[in-house]
Amino acid sequence: MILLEDVHFAYDGLYTALQGVSLQIDDGERIAVMGSNGAGKTTLVKHLNGLLRPDRGRVILDGVDTKHYSVAELSREIGLVMQNPDHQLFLETVEREILFSLDNLGYSKEESKERCMRTLNDLGLEGLAERSPFTLSGGERKRVALASVLATEPRVLSLDEPTIGQDARQKDKLASMLSELNEKGKTVLVVTHDIEFVIENFPRTVAMADGRIVADGPTNSVLSNTEVIEKCSLTRPQLTDAAMCLHAIFSDVPQRITLLDDLEEAVVNVLGGT
Amino acid sequence: MSFLEVFQYTRQDSVIHRLDPRAKLVMSIVLAIISLSFLSIVPLLIIFCCLIPIIAAAKSLRRWGRSMKGLSVLLIFIIVFNTLLSTATNPFSQSLALTLRLIALMTSFSVFFLTVHPDELSQALIQMRVKFEFAFAMSMAMRYVPTLGREAYAIMDAQKARGVELDKGNLLKRIRNIVPIIVPLIIVSIRRALSIAESMESRGFGASEHRTYMNPLKFRSRDWGVVIVSLLVLAIIMYTRLFIQLPPWALWQLPI
Amino acid sequence: MSLIEFADFSFKYLGADSLALRKVDLKIEEGEYVVITGPSGCGKTTLCRAINGLVPQFHRGYIAGNVIVDGKNTRESSVAELAQIAGLVFQQPENQLVTLNVEREIAFGPENLGVAPEEVRRRVEELIDMLDLDHLRDKHPHEMSGGEQQRVAMAATLALKPKVLVADEPTSNLDPKSAEAILNLIAELNKRDMTVVLVEHRLDLVSKDASRVVLMDKGRLIADGAPRDVLTSDLCQEIGVGIPKATQLYKRLKKRGITLDTVPLTGAELAAIVQEVKRR
Numbered sequence: 118m119i120l121l122e123d124v125h126f127a128y129d130g131l132y133t134a135l136q137g138v139s140l141q142i143d144d145g146e147r148i149a150v151m152g153s154n155g156a157g158k159t160t161l162v163k164h165l166n167g168l169l170r171p172d173r174g175r176v177i178l179d180g181v182d183t184k185h186y187s188v189a190e191l192s193r194e195i196g197l198v199m200q201n202p203d204h205q206l207f208l209e210t211v212e213r214e215i216l217f218s219l220d221n222l223g224y225s226k227e228e229s230k231e232r233c234m235r236t237l238n239d240l241g242l243e244g245l246a247e248r249s250p251f252t253l254s255g256g257e258r259k260r261v262a263l264a265s266v267l268a269t270e271p272r273v274l275s276l277d278e279p280t281i282g283q284d285a286r287q288k289d290k291l292a293s294m295l296s297e298l299n300e301k302g303k304t305v306l307v308v309t310h311d312i313e314f315v316i317e318n319f320p321r322t323v324a325m326a327d328g329r330i331v332a333d334g335p336t337n338s339v340l341s342n343t344e345v346i347e348k349c350s351l352t353r354p355q356l357t358d359a360a361m362c363l364h365a366i367f368s369d370v371p372q373r374i375t376l377l378d379d380l381e382e383a384v385v386n387v388l389g390g391t
Numbered sequence: 392m393s394f395l396e397v398f399q400y401t402r403q404d405s406v407i408h409r410l411d412p413r414a415k416l417v418m419s420i421v422l423a424i425i426s427l428s429f430l431s432i433v434p435l436l437i438i439f440c441c442l443i444p445i446i447a448a449a450k451s452l453r454r455w456g457r458s459m460k461g462l463s464v465l466l467i468f469i470i471v472f473n474t475l476l477s478t479a480t481n482p483f484s485q486s487l488a489l490t491l492r493l494i495a496l497m498t499s500f501s502v503f504f505l506t507v508h509p510d511e512l513s514q515a516l517i518q519m520r521v522k523f524e525f526a527f528a529m530s531m532a533m534r535y536v537p538t539l540g541r542e543a544y545a546i547m548d549a550q551k552a553r554g555v556e557l558d559k560g561n562l563l564k565r566i567r568n569i570v571p572i573i574v575p576l577i578i579v580s581i582r583r584a585l586s587i588a589e590s591m592e593s594r595g596f597g598a599s600e601h602r603t604y605m606n607p608l609k610f611r612s613r614d615w616g617v618v619i620v621s622l623l624v625l626a627i628i629m630y631t632r633l634f635i636q637l638p639p640w641a642l643w644q645l646p647i
Numbered sequence: 648m649s650l651i652e653f654a655d656f657s658f659k660y661l662g663a664d665s666l667a668l669r670k671v672d673l674k675i676e677e678g679e680y681v682v683i684t685g686p687s688g689c690g691k692t693t694l695c696r697a698i699n700g701l702v703p704q705f706h707r708g709y710i711a712g713n714v715i716v717d718g719k720n721t722r723e724s725s726v727a728e729l730a731q732i733a734g735l736v737f738q739q740p741e742n743q744l745v746t747l748n749v750e751r752e753i754a755f756g757p758e759n760l761g762v763a764p765e766e767v768r769r770r771v772e773e774l775i776d777m778l779d780l781d782h783l784r785d786k787h788p789h790e791m792s793g794g795e796q797q798r799v800a801m802a803a804t805l806a807l808k809p810k811v812l813v814a815d816e817p818t819s820n821l822d823p824k825s826a827e828a829i830l831n832l833i834a835e836l837n838k839r840d841m842t843v844v845l846v847e848h849r850l851d852l853v854s855k856d857a858s859r860v861v862l863m864d865k866g867r868l869i870a871d872g873a874p875r876d877v878l879t880s881d882l883c884q885e886i887g888v889g890i891p892k893a894t895q896l897y898k899r900l901k902k903r904g905i906t907l908d909t910v911p912l913t914g915a916e917l918a919a920i921v922q923e924v925k926r927r
Contacts, residue, residue, distance in 0.1 A: 188552070192552055192554050203575055269553075377896065590735075592705050604758055
């Protein structure tokens with residue numbers, strides 16, 4: 118369990134990025150962090166693995182203040198995949214890229230090798246093991262970067278903007294992979310602008326604005342709150358919009374719908390029998 | 392790195408900012424030559440007292456002060472070591488003069504860099520017949536250096552998150568740790584450069600022999616004034632340096 | 648004559664294993680708003696580059712067939728010449744801003760082509776006014792948000808007075824609000840007679856404004872037509888292109904035997920169409 122207690126942070130002590138963030142992340146949760154650019158989302162996730170340390174307040178991992186751990190130690194527990202895969206990849210082959218992460222965390226040769234193979238298989242990258250990361254497509258590079266973090270089997274996996282530049286099919290793949298990991302007991306946390314991706318895959322949403330948490334709760338209720346949508350520079354997803362438009366005409370259509378199945382039922386009911 | 396601020400353009404509207412960059416270049420070079428012509432405390436103090444009003448006219452005194460404060464440790468260091476190691480007859484006075492000269496030199500150039508917009512600088516160079524591609528490359532460098540810095544930090548964070556411990560281990564290990572930072576930095580920079588080139592190409596970069604400027608730099612009378620005064624002062628100083636013996640008060644040294 | 652005409656055009660980048668574009672035939676008329684979409688690596692970006700001559704002038708490779716833009720063959724014309732017909736806006740706003748203030752940025756293109764200073768000034772003022780950039784006039788790129796940067800990049804492209812605006816995923820790095828603003832601006836430009844070619848995979852945001860949707864896969868054009876026709880074809884699912892939820896619902900209802908009169912592209916359209924059916 119991760120606990121953030123009233124965390125304050127300012128870059129260079131000047132540019133305020135977090136002003137009193139408190140958050141509890143339980144094991145096995147799936148959480149989305151949303152908000153406009155500069156709301157403090159990335160700053161928040163960087164506090165989880167110690168890349169940034171709070172100016173005030175505490176970050177507590179399983180009852181112990183994380184100030185007692187180094188970034189490397191925290192990284193074994195909390196994996197962070199950054200937005201741009203090009204910021205991590207630098208070795209000649211995909212396989213060595215993944216072994217590098219494992220080496221850093223001090224796993225034995227055999228164990229590393231085995232974990233590497235397992236991760237490549239899990240992500241459908243086994244065919245690319247000997248390829249150079251730089252000759253891969255953007256989507257593939259993104260998966261390699263993810264694999265290099267995933268191979269260390271952290272308990273918590275946090276991803277910064279994983280859907281940028283991914284097409285619909287790649288997004289579906291990513292979603293099913295994340296839910297599989299989650300079923301295996303991993304906590305998954307994403308920072309994203311992609312509201313449909315969140316609605317379909319994340320039961321809990323934390324909405325941020327100006328370095329504060331403005332809403333935290335079940336995704337459906339957080340993201341159907343017009344005020345939150347406005348504050349976080351989000352736009353209403355088409356499905357919600359359709360439901361609201363229908364509700365305005367037919368009062369028996371519920372105002373808040375987030376699943377296509379539900380909308381379908383609602384429309385069929387309205388048209389009754391036709 | 393705050394002492395570098397004094398070489399960074401500041402958006403202001405001042406008499407100095409409005410001068411033509413070429414006039415300012417002449418002025419800065421003249422000021423620098425003058426600072427280099429003396430190595431005794433009194434003349435350098437006089438030069439220093441002339442520079443301060445110029446910085447003030449550029450509305451940048453506070454920034455200049457901050458830079459000097461950032462530099463103070465280094466300056467004290469220079470004075471102490473020079474005094475201890477110098478073989479001159481009056482080491483302390485000489486070190487003090489050296490330091491004053493360094494400050495005067497920095498200030499002379501900062502007049503230029505504080506007040507000339509990087510884009511204006513490349514434009515001035517081009518109008519001075521420097522090859523366009525070269526001049527533009529310079530202003531592009533200024534444009535993208537901060538971006539590169541930000542990228543370097545992002546890469547360091549990404550590698551730390553993979554367990555790279557940048558500040559641990561012996562020297563060899565530390566040197567080896569640079570590789571995971573440098574390689575991605577080079578690669579993202581090349582990618583970025585390509586993408587910038589593509590965008591510039593799409594906007595006709597280098598297409599016409601006769602590139603125009605929306606605001607062509609114009610030498611006004613005040614610019615000529617600055618150039619003439621600068622050259623006049625330079626001539627006088629050079630004359631005094633070469634043909635006239637400095638009076639004893641100008642060579643005054645501290646009694647220690 | 649069409650404004651843009653791809654005639655049996657194929658292209659392979661130097662050093663690549665496979666063709667980026669395969670026998671593309673495409674005609675785009677003046678005033679159209681064409682959305683190009685398809686899975687990653689389908690050749691959308693190459694298609695954009697081929698319109699203003701970046702392919703084959705800047706990105707070299709093997710070519711077959713021709714692209715004719717406003718009567719000019721892109722094999723024979725320079726990118727600078729073509730830039731005055733087709734203006735490109737790219738994905739990364741930051742990489743398109745090469746100077747340190749907005750006025751200079753907009754002036755950069757026309758200055759490069761040797762346009763007279765008074766005319767450059769006139770265009771700069773006009774675009775600052777039209778794209779609402781006055782508050783950014785003296786701003787440094789670092790001081791602007793991604794959305795603001797992209798707005799400036801669009802102004803800088805429009806300063807060359809192109810006949811067609813080609814935008815390659817201009818909103819993929821922006822937050823939803825800024826993305827919406829940029830897409831609204833593009834639709835607005837189209838209403839003012841600007842021809843638009845837009846690469847975008849979030850069809851729920853753009854298909855309502857588009858006059859045409861082109862689907863691409865593996866370097867080929869596989870569908871081309873009115874948004875309502877293309878988006879309801881099964882090809883979208885096959886190649887993995889996400890269609891608007893309202894359109895998805897239309898298809899689901901059809902399977903259940905309920906056929907709506909028209910294909911909805913937005914939530915509001917869906918509601919109106921359902922109301923129409925109900926009334927009968």
